[in-house]
Amino acid sequence: MSVPGAPTAKEKKYDRQLRLWGAGGQEALETAHILLVNATAAGTETLKNLVLPGAGRFTIIDDAVVTDEDLGTNFFLDDSSIGLSRAQKTCELLCELNPDVKGDYINDSIENVIKSTPEKLKEFTIVLATGDIVTSTLLSLDSILYPLDTPIFVLKCVGFAVTCRLALSEHTIVETHPASTVDLRLLNPFPELLALAEEKAGSMNDKSKMNTHDHGHIPYVLILLRALDDWKSTHDDNVPSNYSQKNQFKSFVRSKMWDADEENFEEAIAAVLPHFNSPSIPSGTKAVFEDEKTKSLTSSSTNFWIVARAIKDFAEKNNGLLPLPGALPDMKAESKDYIQLQNVYKSKARADLAAVVEIAKSLLSELGKPADSISEPEIETFCKHAGYIKLIRGRSLKQEYEDSPNAKKISNEISEPTSLIHYYLGLRAYESFISEESNTKRVAPGVEDSSVESDAEKMDKYVTEILDKLSITHSPELLEGTSKAIREIVRVGGGELHNISSLAGGIVSQEIIKVITKQYIPMSNTVVFDGISSRTEVYEL
């Protein structure tokens, strides 16, 4: 098609997702290499949701042979797969979903890969471990991947219970996708904005100098700036600061209407509460500014930290104001007045950006890096989101299991009958069970009808061991919720239910996309889903 701007074939195919994460997010996804450990139903469902939007590559490590039980839960296997390598067959059927994606498999156990070719694990952008994996293997994966900053997801799905743990050592997000980035600077206007207010709204109170049509089309931003000027002259030069003053100011603006149906004035009045805020640096941004990595840049600092530092320095020189994002909401106005106002904000945003670029260049030169090693569009995106950036410092599995378990959180939750911490403890006990009871052959709790109750009692014992290790005092009464969760887990006999695994695959693939694209905010750090009450809860463990 000859129409300029018409979408390419790829843009057409991925249209519905590009509207969420844009070309930048898509590129990150397409260069990612995802490792799935064990092709369980939850694992293949997760990969399905990543192959479809075009994740670059995936590899499956699994030494299992396809059984009939797999066919009852896993959609990416069929009758002809029985008896063959599960890694190979699921890889083949997943690859059918999207010719843009490359799939590989290793028909071996993760334990063997860790033992014989641990360097193989360094190839992956992200690792998802599912199925029955013993604790020692999880901790080995953690000890290899966590120091490399490779995010690890550990997903457990047994019956109606799901937990997913994300071990992510450091994650920085610029594009958090806030609902709005508008900053109108009403309480600290810059000169160009004040000049425009004077030009367009200077005669706002004077019927001899302005006609009613023009009065009804003054952009509300300029109405507010002009009214603020009047207000300050009778309030010792102070702006309305508390709730009651702001309400008085709203009445003051209303008194300036010439006609009861002037929409622009109604818009002005509605904008007072949301936009009359004294400038302050939001907590997420402050956390980045105060981080050691911002304060002491080194030659190995990544772009995020260098730009964060440039913006921090900018704000310090600029009365604590972050660079202006430059966005302007729609408002009742004549086209040309609105565009003029929009350009005033945009010019200021461009000037702020130029100042930040200059600072970044000098920082780069101090660090001995080329001045152009960070592109202007990258700095621009950062400036637009400066008030909304986010730093997540996660915790390793070793911290959760051994070094510094969050005993306080668990102990606070444990007496709550409807808390989902019971499923967390139940699935930790499940992991202990398969770690301890399986010798040469996998043994899951509740496999045989006759062992359901005795296996549940063993699981009770594993929970008390975990709690003892955390020095959490417990009693049978206190553990009633956990005991029920354990019995629900044992009921299914150590297997997956397709719906629950598919749902879990949806949750985890959303999180993986957020981590890979570095857009939106991933959960930190454990999500529990209960398929019975249809609830999730996120715990930092």
Next chain:
Amino acid sequence: MATTTVLTTESPDRWKYLNNILTRSGPYTDEAFTPGDFPKQFLADAKILVIGAGGLGCEILKNLALSGFKDIHVIDMDTIDISNLNRQFLFREADVGKSKAEVAAAFVMKRVRGVKITPFNCAIQDKDDDYYRQFKIVVCGLDSVEARRWINATLVNLVDDETLIPLIDGGTEGFKGQARVMIPTISCCYECTLDMLTPRAAVPLCTLASIPRQPAHCIEWASVIQWPKEKGDLKLDTDDPEHISWLYTQALGRAKEFNIPGVTYAMTQGVVKNIIPAIASTNAIIAASCCNEALKLATTAAPYLDNYMMYTGDESIYTYTFQHEKKEECPVCGNLPQNLTVDPESTLEQLMEKLQERPETTLKKPSFRTSSKSLYLQAPKQLEEQTRPNLEKKCKELMEEGDELSISDPGMPFNLRFIISFS
């Protein structure tokens, strides 16, 4: 027959874990649950209907087949488009242009042994009450409010001593979605909750016509004003790339004239088609939640959702699970008329336009009656002509305070009832 042999030789291990929850009670199962053959048989015999074979529908069909349902129907009137392939995983590039219902049904039947899926490439309105009465559960994966309202009202109207068909409904937008279970006349219905939808923020026509400020204003100008002006009776087809290109070029020209930056082809398409971002992950979450509820309803192996779950994934993970209340004045499942405040000086036509702004009163071709007279009827033609002059009349001439105003629409199997008061 070979197929029969295959079915009977299916290994008992295949459904081992599903069977475990059907043959064993759990700590949360209802006392009435009888573990064993009864729930297994019910699941195998229950006819279940899936409406929509798109993003949610593909997932729902797969999930139901792997939940042990054996007799599934699916209705979808759409054909496969290239932009479906990023999430509708039962379709391939070679399927573009084919019926969604047919391709999806064939794929799942081929993959999952022993399941029968009957596809219908038609509109839900093409089927009658007897058709719908045969199902034990209906699961919806739709993107249309209108279709949801229609099936909801149809299922509520079917309720009698022998028929009570639960409606399970899913919906997604970006990283967010909701799943809900509606038991007609017992829990709230779809119509009860229409006011949760955000009202359409319509741009005033005068903004489009004379003072555009946003790229979207230029695009809407192109589709609402320029298209009918330049193209006459030719109907705008938002799936036709040539039509979109024409709008894009027009909007671009308009934007240039007013110095408005930001009109793109993708935005043009987004505005005129009202495109909602959609990804596989979110569809998977919501569809699986719906099917989990279908399995629980059919087997009572665990308590079902009562009645609403919202999922939000763009900032951490947050779910809100709650019981939405039934509305006494619901036009579909309630008994009482709603209150409506009317400006006595406004015309009937203005009242009609005002009602279109609220999702719970949006209708395509509404007819208005009070208990004593017909104010405006859309059909038949003769009556339409006879009542048309009333559109120009003021409300105070047509109705009195306390009158019951009844609004019907050929697309909806129910009437909206209002008690009038004047502002």
